[in-house]
Amino acid sequence: MAFKLTTHQIPELMEILEKWIPESLQMYYLVKNSYKRNNEWPHIDVYVDTTDLEQLSSVLAVWFLNSQCTEKSYNFHTTDAQKLKSLMKITDAIDVENDEISSFHCENMAVDVVANFLKDEKCLKPMAIGPFYTFILDNIELVDQTARRVIPKKFSIAPLKVKHASYLYDMWSNMYGKLHAIESFEKAITHQPTLAIYNEKDEPVSWAVVREWGDIGSTYTLPDYRRRGFASILTAKLTQLLLESGEIPHIKIDRRNTASVTLHTKIGFKDVNNEMTKFKL
Structure with missing residues (x-):
């Protein structure tokens, strides 16, 4: 029934x-x-x-x-x-x-x-996307160390604004095709914790979002700003926010993305072998 x-x-x-x-x-x-x-x-x-x-x-x-x-x-x-x-x-x-x-x-x-x-x-x-596996916070000390890293003075950290939903939508669509309406990204920015690193022109160059499923995702850094640890810092700071509100910090990662696995393992996350797959018609 x-x-x-x-x-x-x-x-x-x-x-x-x-x-x-x-x-x-x-x-x-x-x-x-x-x-x-x-x-x-x-x-x-x-x-x-x-x-x-x-x-x-x-x-x-x-x-x-x-x-x-x-x-x-x-x-x-x-x-x-x-x-x-x-x-x-x-x-x-x-x-x-x-x-x-x-x-x-x-x-x-x-x-x-x-x-x-x-x-x-x-x-x-259907096109299968994934599988993705759940990584849950396992080492708070590593997260705190990462969150304390200092970014260069010309950059700043602040939440995303609703007008930046197009950044997330375009990034996601380019990677996986159209899976979500842009409205869903606008709602996520409005209701969920988000953080971004802004350049001197007040443009987001790296960002991460706590999504509707509770995981830290939609993480992305523009190519010209990579290899500076921005994604690690944002993830660590969002993790702290989740811990403060009594939530379970976790991330969905495709294990074939070894760079992402390494990044999140280094800042204290552990693979718990929980699989999630998406099918797109």
């Missing part, structure tokens, strides 16, 4: 998802960030496989990426592949023929279930 949760049921769901961390980190923070903002952002519908949440095994969150609710991202987490498969087939929340679908985000055992679902629905061969 498939059941759509009401707002008053979300706190109980969050308690269960919290018990499943780190495997459920992505779903946990997507639901948590939505709930604390009255489902205004991220705006999601949540479906589960049972009305008895103590027996819960599978969760589907449909994230509406724009204010018109026409562009969707599907997010999955499960502890039972067969029950997730049933949930996906029964619910009418997924319409691959008519929906303007951005992507499917899957954690761990949900990856194969979603891939087979898309095959059964005779979709055009």
